[in-house]
Amino acid sequence: MQSRIQASRPFRHHGGTGAMIAVALVNLALSIATLSIWRFWGRTKVRRLLWSGVTAWDDPVEYTGTGGELFKGFLVALVVIYLPLLGLYTWAQALVVSGDPLGTILLSVLYPLTVFLIAAGAYRARRYQLSRTLWRGIRGGQTGSAWGYALRSMAVWLLLPLTLGWVWPWGEMWLARYRLDNTCFGDRRFCCDAGVAGLYGRFAVAWLCIMAYVGLVSLLFVQTFLDSMQTGELDEAAAPMIPVMLLGAVIVMTLPWAWYRAGFYRAMAGGTTFEGARFSAQVTTWTLIRLSIGNGLISLFSLGVLRPWVALRIFRFACGVLAVDGVPDFAGIRQGWDKGPKTGEGMVSVLDGVGEF
Amino acid sequence: MLSDDRSGRFNDGKSAASRKVRLWSLADGVEIRGEDGFLIAVWKTADLVDDGELPGGKGLRMRCKAEPDARLTVEAAVFVRPVAKRGTFHWRIPAAMALGVAVLVGLYLALPNLARQIALVVPLETERGWGNQIAAGFERQMRACRTPEGNEALTRLVERLAAGLPPERRAVNLRVLDNAAVNAIALPGAEIIVFRGLLDQAGDPDELAGVLAHELTHVGERHPAANLIRGIGVGVLATMITGDASGMVASGAATVMAAAYTRDDEAAADRGALRLLKQAGIGSAGFATFFRRLEVLEGGKGLLPAWLSTHPETASRAAAIDAAADPRKLPPSLRDAEWRAVKSICGKAV
Ligand SMILES: [Zn+2]
Numbered sequence: 044m045q046s047r048i049q050a051s052r053p054f055r056h057h058g059g060t061g062a063m064i065a066v067a068l069v070n071l072a073l074s075i076a077t078l079s080i081w082r083f084w085g086r087t088k089v090r091r092l093l094w095s096g097v098t099a100w101d102d103p104v105e106y107t108g109t110g111g112e113l114f115k116g117f118l119v120a121l122v123v124i125y126l127p128l129l130g131l132y133t134w135a136q137a138l139v140v141s142g143d144p145l146g147t148i149l150l151s152v153l154y155p156l157t158v159f160l161i162a163a164g165a166y167r168a169r170r171y172q173l174s175r176t177l178w179r180g181i182r183g184g185q186t187g188s189a190w191g192y193a194l195r196s197m198a199v200w201l202l203l204p205l206t207l208g209w210v211w212p213w214g215e216m217w218l219a220r221y222r223l224d225n226t227c228f229g230d231r232r233f234c235c236d237a238g239v240a241g242l243y244g245r246f247a248v249a250w251l252c253i254m255a256y257v258g259l260v261s262l263l264f265v266q267t268f269l270d271s272m273q274t275g276e277l278d279e280a281a282a283p284m285i286p287v288m289l290l291g292a293v294i295v296m297t298l299p300w301a302w303y304r305a306g307f308y309r310a311m312a313g314g315t316t317f318e319g320a321r322f323s324a325q326v327t328t329w330t331l332i333r334l335s336i337g338n339g340l341i342s343l344f345s346l347g348v349l350r351p352w353v354a355l356r357i358f359r360f361a362c363g364v365l366a367v368d369g370v371p372d373f374a375g376i377r378q379g380w381d382k383g384p385k386t387g388e389g390m391v392s393v394l395d396g397v398g399e400f
Numbered sequence: 401m402l403s404d405d406r407s408g409r410f411n412d413g414k415s416a417a418s419r420k421v422r423l424w425s426l427a428d429g430v431e432i433r434g435e436d437g438f439l440i441a442v443w444k445t446a447d448l449v450d451d452g453e454l455p456g457g458k459g460l461r462m463r464c465k466a467e468p469d470a471r472l473t474v475e476a477a478v479f480v481r482p483v484a485k486r487g488t489f490h491w492r493i494p495a496a497m498a499l500g501v502a503v504l505v506g507l508y509l510a511l512p513n514l515a516r517q518i519a520l521v522v523p524l525e526t527e528r529g530w531g532n533q534i535a536a537g538f539e540r541q542m543r544a545c546r547t548p549e550g551n552e553a554l555t556r557l558v559e560r561l562a563a564g565l566p567p568e569r570r571a572v573n574l575r576v577l578d579n580a581a582v583n584a585i586a587l588p589g590a591e592i593i594v595f596r597g598l599l600d601q602a603g604d605p606d607e608l609a610g611v612l613a614h615e616l617t618h619v620g621e622r623h624p625a626a627n628l629i630r631g632i633g634v635g636v637l638a639t640m641i642t643g644d645a646s647g648m649v650a651s652g653a654a655t656v657m658a659a660a661y662t663r664d665d666e667a668a669a670d671r672g673a674l675r676l677l678k679q680a681g682i683g684s685a686g687f688a689t690f691f692r693r694l695e696v697l698e699g700g701k702g703l704l705p706a707w708l709s710t711h712p713e714t715a716s717r718a719a720a721i722d723a724a725a726d727p728r729k730l731p732p733s734l735r736d737a738e739w740r741a742v743k744s745i746c747g748k749a750v
Contacts, residue, residue: 057455080500084493098455102409102418102473111496126636133632137533180413180469229416374417378469 058096084110108175116386163193174383187225229376237314249299318371413469515630531589550745553738565620586618605734610687617672691718
């Protein structure tokens, strides 16, 4: 894809893999030694390394969050969110055990409430991270409401089964637009008007491939099962099918899905502007597949210990593909008044791991 | 301090503009001037903070404590004297860490006692509510065994033994459930569940009386409620350590109930059982016999009977019971007809 004016690639990642792996291993050792309390400071160290490796227009990005902030946020969420929620879950389960229908009702409220809180927590975590991200001494930030974002997420998740998945491209983009429209640098906002018009073709292909594959596999299973009923031998027929089926899953499902994801990222970046400059992302299906398979294997074989490396690969990838058409008027961007939350990421750190960044 | 005048880039921390500057070293700091020579800022040496190298190694970064948002990038600077390093060692982090570990370990060690104290302030009605709910849950999964004669005999035995408990704990509700587990459990409030397997294994009424006396002591000392609270506490601690609540939320009252009693609780229940048996005028020999019988079962089948797996250290406990045994010869705790009614309460022949 050729852009109209020459687009520049102002983002670069300079971080080395060795340094990141070393940090990950030291973090593992310290986490074990401190009954995992180190993890807040460890995560902060990883972020410092991730952020500070990025330069934009030759000036480095900084991460100014601290482990203490994450720790305090965790403690607050433990008392305010987690313990009351745990009490409610225990009560609901006791009611279910005793056969009281109120228990089922309570649980059916608690599950969506938990998902809601996780979505709201993820949005708040993003606000914390952006407010601790500096470039040329100017802070990033996030406006918008965590509850509003959580409600929108819930709406998408509710519509997903009702539409047999077809709401996904629109819903995903709707949420991405909300995040980007509320992302600030200094006193200026990003603006995202990305649409999904060009995405539904790719999504349809991916959807049909996945449905066809799932249908085929279930048919094969039924067939094998019926055969084994007659002959009484299940193992020999089914064993060679499993690797074939896994390989089939990678080819038939991953390829079209990666094709869709690549389209999604291009559309999202292409619809995003900041102070007169338009972004673009040269994401291709193959690079995306390489990135995700590599990341999956690293996480799997290191049992999650090397997740910082995964994060580094994602940062490098993003820096490599992001291009900017035009240069924002930096002199017009002033420091924002909002210094962000005092403590970090409470809800997410209790209710969900969320990863390294 | 800078050895010479140098060029660099300056961000004032008020806007995102980047300005080319010239730097002049002074006796006690750095003078930052625009390319037109106009003075922008003077940074004192004492306030200078080294921000490390620019990624890619094309310059050094500096900050000033007096202007925390401003940034200076010096192109290929040579320092005569190094400025203060940013990464100075903070004692507060290891201190916070040590405090956190101490709190976690302390909470874990204090948990049994803490749970016991909390259980003591839980109102009896609330505790009964928990017990009823859990017992009702068991009854929905297993058939409850009831015969008029069997229940009457069991009720009379329980009432005789419970006479030694605090008054508000005497109204014990005993259920027999049709399950092969050789087990009896005390629930919060005053609920005791006996499984059919235990009745099958008991050789005479005194053996059953011993087990009931043991469980009644758990009831009298509020061990089940303390256990429940302790189980929840372990889950909370696990969440604090792993930072992952999903497992805890999924597990519930059922797994919490599976937590074994503490060793202290078991010893207390054995002592209390002897006291209750003595007050009821029932011999304790059957209690010891039952322990030995379970031990044989355990050896023979290679399976730990359920009551043992929640009540470990059988041999030493049987010996302790023997040592404290009442030497008097006492009549059996149930008459033959009563005992037969109890044994066949689930409809099985004696
Ligand atoms: Zn016991």
